[in-house]
Amino acid sequence: MTPTLHALSNWSPEAVVFDCDGTLMDTERHWQDARGRAFREFGLLPPPGFAERAKGVHYMDCGRLMAEETNKPDLAADLAAALLGHFLSLVADDPLTMPGASEFVRLLSGRLPLAVASNCPLEVVEESLGRAGLRRHFRHVVVPTGPPGEPAGPQPVADREPAETVVRPKPWPDVYATAARLCGVLPGAALAVEDSLTGVESAWRAGLRVLGVGPLPDGGDTGHADAWVRALDCEEVLGRAWDRPTSPMGEEQAHGHEHHDPS
Template identity: 65%
Template sequence: MTITEQPFRGWSPEAVVFDCDGTLMDTEEHWQDARRRAFREFGLRPAPGFAERAKGVHYLDCGRMMAEEADKAHLAPELTESLLAHFMERVAEDPVTMPGAAEFVRSLSGRLPLAVASNCPLAVVERSLERAGLLSHFGHIVVPGDPGPTGATTGNTGGGTTGSTDGGTLIRPKPWPDVYATAARLCGARSERTLAVEDSLTGIESARRAGLRVVGVGDRPADGRADTVDLWVPTLNAPELLELDWVRPG
């Protein structure tokens, strides 16, 4: 569906699933800084435009991209480890929410099931949301399962976070649909009646492939690649979002 003046007429969600980085938490600058630090640590330089290509990419894939674009493919494991370590340091130092994000989450909390679907490791998502005072509002956190014996990891925050596999099936990172499809199911909602809130084209593709409707947030790409969203807003306190019937309390 392309953007319209009244994109949600006659429709309301059964659940809302948020991306974390760049949607709830202002961490893109942290990722960029972590990439710069990791490149510098190994005496490498990113290729022009790398920051934009890396936006929304799973950190394991980002580490591989960093190594391949520097023509140092053998350094992928070390670069990935360095990238994540630097990022977690920055998050711990400076947890910042995106404009309107905390207020929007709190306005929906208790009225709709809420979840997070992220390409970040579970510990990073939990730490970010906890430091921002938002973790308790989400019933589930769904992240990709890293390769290895643990499989796909989901977190249920309703009384302490627990890790489990999603029926033994590996949850793949965005742009695969897995994280959003799993989050909708855990919320007890049909995919077509679940709303995704996303800032990246990678995440938007993931949500649409899972059958969710989408609100895009942030700077709208000028090349038309975001035309599949139902509504695009600059921030989560934008009037065109807050005035929707299902957003207004009561």
């Protein structure tokens, strides 16, 4: 049975952390197109069901998966680079938000600290949210500091974070754990909003409660999501958003404290 929002009825978050692709921004189709272009660039055919397996996966991991499933392991790095290049070109031309995402974010803005935890490169997230007019609502953007399994050298993810901090991509819990910490709340007091099982796993491992959004995954398995809704424009989501009065300084804080997290 699909978990409903009723599971969160007696609880209110102290912060909300959003995934970007497929949750805030309608970019999954861009990733799908980019994967198709990358496959064609190297004369390869996408394996059956690859789109579902690749959903929410870091682009470096996706490049490896593309190479492994086409029996071309030596092309992993080249496929990953081609994938990212094609995606950046596509998203720059067509930055669309998911249904209800803009309204939901604006309803929460000023009431709660908001952050983004994404597997995408920082420039993709910043550009997408900026072009959609949403970047100013988020205090923090957290992305991985290096490719999965090969973290970049020590670098800060925020001006208050230790320089040696390394943030691994989803499904590791790092991006969500870091986002909650930067928002100043314990993980269990934060709500993650996710569209993929990879992201749900990451948020759950970090200790956040999770609202899944979008079409149900194949087989109806919602993983560790506390609740799942078809879209953020549904009445039960917008109606809650999120049961807290706006603080006198809330709007100023939401718009005046945009920490650029160089993760």
